[in-house]
Amino acid sequence: MSSEKSNPIPLNPPVKSLFYRLSQFVGFLLGARFFVAILLTFALYVSTFFLFNQDENFSSFVFDFKVHGIIFCTVLTILAGGIINQFYDVEKDHVVKPFRSRIQSFLKQKYFLYIYLFLSIISLGIATFISYRVLLFFIFYQFVMWYYSHKLSRILIVNNLTFVALTLYPFFGMMVYYQTFSRKVLLMAIFLFLILLIIDIVKDTLTRKVDDVFGYITIPNFFSKKTTITIIISLIVITMLVSGKIVDKSGLTGFMAYYFAAGLFVFITCIFLLINSTRRNKFITLNILRFWVFIGIISMLLNGIYGKI
Template sequence: MSQNIQKRHKNLAYRLNQLMGFILGARFFFVALLTFALYVSTFFLFNREESFRAFVFDYHAHLIILCSVLSILAGGIINQFYDREKDQVTKPFRSRIQSFLKQKYFLYAYIFLNALGLTIAFTQSWRVFVFFLVYQFLMWFYSHKISKVLFLNNLTFVGLTMYPFFGMLVYYRTFTLKVFFMAIFLFLMLMIIDMTKDLLTKNADKVFGYKTIANQFSSKIARQIIIVFCLMAFVVSLIIIKGIGLQSIMAWYFAIGLFVLILSIFWLFRNHKNDKVTTLSVLKLWIFFGILAMLFDGIYSRFSWAI
């Protein structure tokens, strides 16, 4: 009897490990954050004319976001498939959990998610279908080839991260200077994060043939380029603050962000490994705070009349 219970416990543990392996392989937590960001930016930044009720019942917008989510999940799976050898060195815990599930099941899930996303996209229009077909192809091509190409890997990663937001911007036809400068700020922040990550994985990248500025030139040159991006983000933040004033939550977010960027530059100058980890963590957290700031700023500006 006790042996049967132990066997059941082992089977349950194994199934849980398989589930966790799939969740980590598809990068569900990253996708959940990106989905949250898509909804917040769509309603409070791109869709300024539609009421909340109209947005809730705008099934076209929800289906486009769903296509984005399915495509991003598929992209995470194919990326870990090509990066699995490198991840065994840089992310041993995640690789160990993912090993409970055979790679063929990840590929089945990749095909299913892409097919489902394209099917939903086709029900909307042929333009939406082509938009996501290109997106899925680029994510596969990035994982297969571009991730190992110098500098183009950083640009493509950031571009693919922003691709769904561009889709919603086109859907609502919201082209303003505010959106333009916020997009530049996000682009710069993502570039800083991706290049800082390259500093931390420099040796593993070199071993497995991933060409980055850090391992092709030097960590010093990579840090100098990152600092230039920080200074550019600093200038863009000042432009946004001047444009929207200090009467909104988003303005205060960018104002405080100036000090975050100064701290990041200081940590990069010191060139300690712990400082690089701290910089990466703080900047990721700051982007999350930016999503929250946009949410609360949007709620305040849209619903303050009801108070």
Template sequence: MKKKPIFYRISQLVGFLLGARIFVAVLLTFALYVSTFFLFNQEESLRDFVFDFKVHGIIFCTVLSILAGGIINQFYDREKDQLTKPFRTKIQNFLKQKYFLYAYLILVAISLTTAFLISQRVFYFFLIYQFFMWFYSHKLSKILILNNITFVSLTLYPFFGMMVYYHTFSGKVFLMAVFLFVMLLMIDIVKDILTKNADKIFAYTTIPNTFGTHNAVNVVVALSVLLFTVSMLIINNTGIHSILPLYFAAGLFVIILSVYLLLSSVKKSNFIVLNIFRIWVFVGIIAMLLDGIIERF
């Protein structure tokens, strides 16, 4: 039997990593560790945190769940992705779909088994998470408005779990959660604007397809006003004396710039705004990390 060239094997590996959305999983894992130690965990020392294997186990289950969710989502969206993400789809085609499904089942099994070993409550937490990730890909992703809300909720679900685990309930945390929810919701709606034609072909009922691009942009602008208001509340409650409040202060100008681009006739403005939002979320994670290091060390 002829041995397949190394390029083919590498292409299979890259295709699998893209299908599992490994890069998104890495970013969310980093964000989860940063928020857990510097935001939710206010009392535990770094040493205690490092040796808190229960927390690491929960984050490990989260990572596997995110990878599994990415795989099952690309399985259901593979036809649409051929139009919206042709390069990524071409690489993923080096690996048969059945192998993605095998990987999905293995990741789900390992995640739930690990969760059960931690505790029954953690097991049920991830069982619900896994179910809604599958149900979103199978059904909810094609239902108007519910698709956007469910996607954002599933993204924030692990962070909510950590907040409950550490019993971290405060006005500051609530406002930051609202800020992130609205930001991610805006990202998802702008993404729907960019994939409007493909969504229409494959019967994905989105805000741009149902109400038109102009109204979808108006929704994003309205959410931007809400985001601006939440940012002001956070600044007023915390004051500008550390890096994180400065992030929200600078975010006011980012919001104004994004609204200007959305309402202007700038070419590819939606694509530019989408990437501005994504970059700003990442900048927020870095700001939280630096702010936490300064305060705790």
């Protein structure tokens, strides 16, 4: 009895072309960290109106085109930064993120560079129309993003600090724009800096061997496993102290007060997971902390809806 090999059904040329174009588009979205940019845009709008903007009413904020222009420039710069980071990390991503790399392979690297230049130029062009200070702000932002991807991401401790600083840089810009300097804002900035720093170090523990192979000197592949966990737990304890200080001294009420109070239990859970330091527990810790940052944005939004912070 003869057996025939079953061949996959070939795609029609139009269907094949559509699939290829769709794969290119999805590859671009992943390469540009599009979904991260959406989250940061949402966080920027929420924090700008409900935290930094203490005087304008909602209608004035809606028609403040300078603010929308700054946020739009920020989004374009973040997308461009994601692309240039992907360009420099392409070999590492083939090992760490094989599925994403496979999708990104549908779009040649030179096109990623063209899009990077296009987004950067558009961002600087819009910034020029807003003011020369905004232009200088984004020139510096784009330069440090490129230099981080090119050089700083491979330097011990500097890589973590620079990554977190770049994430918070747009929020700092909005704070300066509205001249919102207070003890409450300072403590919340320290809290966010610490939690993002912890997230970045925990993420590095999951890619320790790959980072070592490709020459990225990180805390997990420079120090011992025990020392790394001690550093992370120490940072969590400091974050808990800052969180307690915010609840005790800053006069927060409503959802934000509940957020920082409940955060103490979240951080204790993370410490217990890290004490029994398995890869699975690190992954769970990473996602708990990421989710808790998102909950903080939602808490600020709800707090703002039912009354300014």
